[in-house]
Amino acid sequence: MSAGQTSDSPTVLSTSLRSAEKLGAGKVRDLYRLGDDLLLVTTDRISAFDVVMDRGIPGKGRVLTSVSAFWFAKLRHVVANHLLSVDVDAWPELAPDEKDQLRGRTMRCRRARPLPVEWVVRGYLTGSGWKDYQAEGRVSGVELPPGLQHASRIEPAILTPSTKAETGHDEPISFAQVERLVGPALAARARNAALALYEAGRTYAAERGIVIADTKFEFGTIGGELVLIDECLTPDSSRFWPADEVRPGGKPTSFDKQVLRDWLSGLDWNKQPPPPPLPDEVVERTARTYADIEARLCR
Helix, strand or coil: CCCCCCCCCCCCCCCCCCCCEEEEECCCEEEEEECCEEEEEECCCCEECCEECCCCCCCHHHHHHHHHHHHHHHCCCCCCECEEECCHHHCCCCCHHHHHHHCCCEEEEECCEECCEEEEEEEECCHHHHHHHHHHCEECCEECCCCCCCCCEEEEEEECCEECCCCCCCCECCHHHHHHHHCHHHHHHHHHHHHHHHHHHHHHHHHCCEEEEEEEEEEEEECCEEEEECCCCCCCCEEEEEHHHCCCCCCCCCCCCHHHHHHHHCCCCCCCCCCCCCCHHHHHHHHHHHHHHHHHHHC
């Protein structure tokens, strides 16, 4: 498990604070306003096929927070980010019981104006990109060489942006559409930042025996400055593979919620709420997978 986390630690599915204004709750994170800043509280909720499960994954929120904070610090030379602190004990606005609730799973961040785009970077052919390539020889409109197989490396890595859907699935969009949404200059800055972040991240991960197959970033602006926001290179936003399993045509193990997705895919479930109840084995295996990638990358 993550640092300070034990297998019998309580699973946190929701949060409630008196000292901060709750702005909303996503599939995984609760968002609060604290003074002029934002609190991103990562719960242990887990979703698959855009449905939030009724049962959470112990330690997941702490792992995601730890991994994001690690990358934000490591990659801030590539592009600025919104992270201010993860030290809840240094925030005098909060009551002691609130600090207990938030410790290890909360990032205090600068408030940014989010760009309405998911900046998806692909360095290997897999997932929806593999399906696109098999059908069209392209991934989100980007032409790729013929003869590639699943898990083939894409060199150089490509950007395949998508919409940011409040509910349901994100939809791929062209870079021309991105330019219309945010303007050509800002689109170019964010594209270059996303590709540079991915390259720096996968170079470091390779030293730890990990391949980052693909990932997605989110950006915003603060006073005209482009900043990386939300999360960074976590098991929820990225596909991590053991390097020794990666070869063209292979199907490497994923350090993410693939255990859960595989189990759900074997059920007679229509992928609509309500979700099926999760067995202990699936919960425990998923928790171990999240903890494993944190240990491999961040220690």
